Amino acid sequence: MTGTNSGQMKLGAFLMAGGHHIAAWRHPDAIANAGVNIDHFIELARMAEAAKFDMVFVEDAAAIRERDPDLASQGARSTMFEPLSLLAALAVNTSHIGLVATASTTYNEPYGLARAFASLDQLSGGRSGWNLVTSASELEAENFVSSGLRPHAQRYERAEEFAGAAAALWDGVDSDAHTISDGVYADPAKLHPVDHHGKHFTLTGILDSQRSPQGRPIMVQAGASEAGKNLAARTADVVFTAAQTIEEAQAYYADLKSRMPAFGRKPDDLKILPGISPIVANSQSEARAKYEALQDLIPDEVGVALLASYLSIKDLSQYPLDGPLPEMPATDGIQSRQQLIVDQARRENLNIRQSARKFAGARGHWQLIGTPMQIADRLEERFLAKAADGFNIMGAYFPGALKDFIDLVLPELRRRGLFRTEYEGKTLRGNLGLSIPERAV
């Protein structure tokens, strides 16, 4: 199996402190202080590895997540470990699963970040991945510059240059450069200085690491804008996305893959993994009850404040909660997420309170509530319909929701031949069935 769409699904386990549901930390089975509990993350990573997931995935923002005091008081997401140190700690407690950390091209420099991912790659024997983001939040901008959030186009211009410089650094060290024998540690002829003189960065050095066991760390992206899709088509190995309907997912999938040949790449060189939040139980009514119990933990004001922050609306509570969403302001934040919320409200005729509750559960990602058979049917349908190459599983609360998916849904996917029973390789690239990209330099 090479993991093409006609083969098997790829699966990520998207980890997040107590869980993806805004009220996860209040769930009676959740570990409330999960964000600073490394044993909890080690348990989750080992659970995902035992289940043969391709990767664990960790989001990031260089700021607290919510400015609103109501949200801040519920801010379980704002006390996470920094992703690269978290994944380094997980690297030495796992052996096969990929380790994907989110990191920003807007608030880092190429040398520092390329090195950190190279280091994680060496620590893990070739299992690191970088989810490249451009940091759409004003709260992040306030921690770095006085001039506010940079416009979307500027951020992506910098991101493109950043990704190129990082690739050049990784490719500048030949795989046989470090012979470490006959009195020679490294062959200087096999270490190639980067010669980058761009608009945003100057970089003329050599990466102080050895060649990645997987050639280069895996590149992950989630861009949904034109600039984001083009960057992904050109540089990404994996794309993490959000889609509610199969039609939306198919359209995105076809669009993104069709952009790849222009960059000299085959559609199979990139795996598209939409996020899904499964709530599974042995009966439909039991699954629904699990979901409602979680939803009941969301205070109205918290749900509304969370929705407002994703919509870039300063104070949504001034509008009647039983009425429709107001007109949307222009945003330099995540434009696609704003659109997704508006579309869903229109499609399902949701008022503000209903939109808020729905969104707080999975933050715009596809929520699947049902039996193992029902969920496997829906995943198989999207996989075969070229709406997805696999999925990034967003447990509503940990470890429960991830464990349920593993125990109940995975056996059904395996019975259908849709998911592996053993890892194919030892590197993340190997398990994703991807080949090492051409040298950037």
Next chain:
Amino acid sequence: MTGTNSGQMKLGAFLMAGGHHIAAWRHPDAIANAGVNIDHFIELARMAEAAKFDMVFVEDAAAIRERDPDLASQGARSTMFEPLSLLAALAVNTSHIGLVATASTTYNEPYGLARAFASLDQLSGGRSGWNLVTSASELEAENFVSSGLRPHAQRYERAEEFAGAAAALWDGVDSDAHTISDGVYADPAKLHPVDHHGKHFTLTGILDSQRSPQGRPIMVQAGASEAGKNLAARTADVVFTAAQTIEEAQAYYADLKSRMPAFGRKPDDLKILPGISPIVANSQSEARAKYEALQDLIPDEVGVALLASYLSIKDLSQYPLDGPLPEMPATDGIQSRQQLIVDQARRENLNIRQSARKFAGARGHWQLIGTPMQIADRLEERFLAKAADGFNIMGAYFPGALKDFIDLVLPELRRRGLFRTEYEGKTLRGNLGLSIPERAV
């Protein structure tokens, strides 16, 4: 014991790939590929923890270490793990030992670095430390800017602002902010936004972490210039330094501690740990033979190139190797190290070849070759003479030289009551006998 000079020594284990000696990787007992071998580092950290060392210490540079092809071919130091990911991996394999990583204020931003150290602190239960450096190497500058290495004064001005902003971030989260009970995750009134508008940084956010178990990560410095000493007197908990003679060490110790009252600090609030490279054996002749065997592994051209790089001399090999060192050029690099080499050459009447060989062994740090009794005598002498509060042990090659120090010298220091037999606390700050500094905000 509170760890004052009248009490017991503090000890660091300065880890470095194959070892501190330039030819360490060529030693028959060394692990040649140590720089990318995490099991090797875990073994060293556990060995140091079993011996009750206060901390492991890791240096850093955001670049390969040597431009000269002769040096690059011997460049075992240039394939190290990135320190914060390395120490995160060590954090989950240890329980008491401090974890000190070097990181640059010139090529990072306060929010990113403060977060990374806060994360390491949470991962380790309060054992992180940050060795603040300003990055004196031109090789690093080339990876970040087109304008070359910034002048010393500019780097220190930025460092001072950086350290203040980081402290404000750490102090902005009250220790009782995260109650995680009664439906409240965090109390917004106990999260204090930083309000920093400086020359180099603007920062108005809140750290996305919980309060450090040790109040703040430990601050380590190695500055020897006027600006460096003032910054250390004001902000450092530990100072790592290099001194050859007891007089030099005493003068530095007295100078640095005398600067502290002006910043409202007591001399005991800072521990000065000179680096030492011990080569120990049960007889003097055996120790000498061990040392000479290592020295014989240094090719002349490698030693001379290494010396030239520390002296900021482009091509030292144009001068006769049997002659004296030439006039020194002005440098924006490490001025104190240049002076130390010149002083030692004058004091011991060394020609270039001899200086190079001597320097290649311990890079300017104090080299002690002798029996356990002899070495314990010298360490005790410096400790009691207020030349040091302890030492940072730089094993010439790993694990051998560190193991020898632990097996042979530590029992003698313990017999004299000069070193602990058990950890006093669980945090690095607790073991160093330091109290939590006053709030920066």
